[in-house]
Amino acid sequence: MDGIYFPGIGISFSNVSDGFTIFGFTIKFYGLIIALGFVLALIIATREGRHTGMGDDDYLDYWLWMIIPTILGARIYYILFNLKEYVGEGISFGESLRRMIDIRNGGLGIYGGIIAGVIVSYFYTKKKKIYLPQFADNITYGILIGQILGRWGNFFNREVFGEYTSSFIRMGIPVDYFKNHGVMSYYQNSGIITDTMLQNTEVINGQECITVMPSFLLEGLWNLAILVFIFLYRKRKKFDGELSMIYIMGYGIGRFIIEGNRTDSLMVGPLKVSQVVAVLCIVTGLAVLIRNYIRLHKGYEVKLHPWKKKLPYYETASGTTSETASGTTSETTSDDSPEASAVETEAETTAENAVASAVEGSGGKIDKTNDN
Numbered sequence: 001m002d003g004i005y006f007p008g009i010g011i012s013f014s015n016v017s018d019g020f021t022i023f024g025f026t027i028k029f030y031g032l033i034i035a036l037g038f039v040l041a042l043i044i045a046t047r048e049g050r051h052t053g054m055g056d057d058d059y060l061d062y063w064l065w066m067i068i069p070t071i072l073g074a075r076i077y078y079i080l081f082n083l084k085e086y087v088g089e090g091i092s093f094g095e096s097l098r099r100m101i102d103i104r105n106g107g108l109g110i111y112g113g114i115i116a117g118v119i120v121s122y123f124y125t126k127k128k129k130i131y132l133p134q135f136a137d138n139i140t141y142g143i144l145i146g147q148i149l150g151r152w153g154n155f156f157n158r159e160v161f162g163e164y165t166s167s168f169i170r171m172g173i174p175v176d177y178f179k180n181h182g183v184m185s186y187y188q189n190s191g192i193i194t195d196t197m198l199q200n201t202e203v204i205n206g207q208e209c210i211t212v213m214p215s216f217l218l219e220g221l222w223n224l225a226i227l228v229f230i231f232l233y234r235k236r237k238k239f240d241g242e243l244s245m246i247y248i249m250g251y252g253i254g255r256f257i258i259e260g261n262r263t264d265s266l267m268v269g270p271l272k273v274s275q276v277v278a279v280l281c282i283v284t285g286l287a288v289l290i291r292n293y294i295r296l297h298k299g300y301e302v303k304l305h306p307w308k309k310k311l312p313y314y315e316t317a318s319g320t321t322s323e324t325a326s327g328t329t330s331e332t333t334s335d336d337s338p339e340a341s342a343v344e345t346e347a348e349t350t351a352e353n354a355v356a357s358a359v360e361g362s363g364g365k366i367d368k369t370n371d372n
Helices: 031-049 056-080 093-101 112-126 131-158 177-182 184-189 195-199 215-236 240-258 273-297 346-358
Strands: 005-006 009-015 020-021 026-028 171-174 202-204 207-211
Touching: 005 020, 026 031, 026 195, 031 056, 031 131, 031 207, 056 112, 056 131, 112 131, 112 273, 131 215, 131 240, 171 202, 177 207, 195 207, 215 240
Parallel strands: none
Antiparallel strands: 005 009, 005 171, 020 026, 171 207, 202 207
């Protein structure tokens, strides 16, 4: 009854609990995994921040700032688009409030968490005088780690799955699991478990199972692919904010495709909310990337705190790209303090004057444009 099976690839988990009990209090694996994700996100972001001249305290302080708002944002997002579960006829105020604050069984919308995180990031970097695009690149690793782990919380809860499938990657869940946990009627009425699933059950290990697309697994693997790409590309990034925009665009593409097969999507009329937001992510990420690539191609300066610190190219008055007097691009010097990341610092002015003096020809003119 508590098994989860992947018969197409020969993997079976015969007894998968969704939590455990200590002193009469039930602790859900979903919550533990979310907590682990936050901790690992902090560790990874801090480690990457060191390579761009940022201090550990910058990320620890941010972690303390954002942990509660992001959980609240994710929960509020889910509730707003699934309000009938929490407010309605026959649900008392006390019961409604209890359901809203109980996240041990799931009910977090990742987009709500990301929106809350963006808002917190804006005010945090403003207060700390940290350059937001640089900061965003470094926390992108942590966000992806948290998302990848969080999807395995869905595994323990038997949620975030798609339509019936007979493909090799199908996931089998015993019908009796839903009945014994008292959610069968709700899942059927809400369309999470469809008639097609029940008409095409498969007997696995002697149990009648629905076989569905494991959407949580597909999304986790997609996020892993994005994370690996960003890790491999990070030393070659061309401007601050590039990695975070690649993530936003890439995640939007994967989420749009995978969401199309899910049966538990949050809806607004005939539209799946996550697909609408995914399109916005794709458009936003792609637009920012294209804009900055074009400006780089034209020779304009953009802010950059890379692993391999190279001085940005400049356009001379004649329209040609100038280099340092030695004929090669020199490396920028980077202050380890957060203040060095702020736009138009005294250090940047000094660096620009040094470059100007090195440009060949007395008529050389630096075209300076800060672009994120």
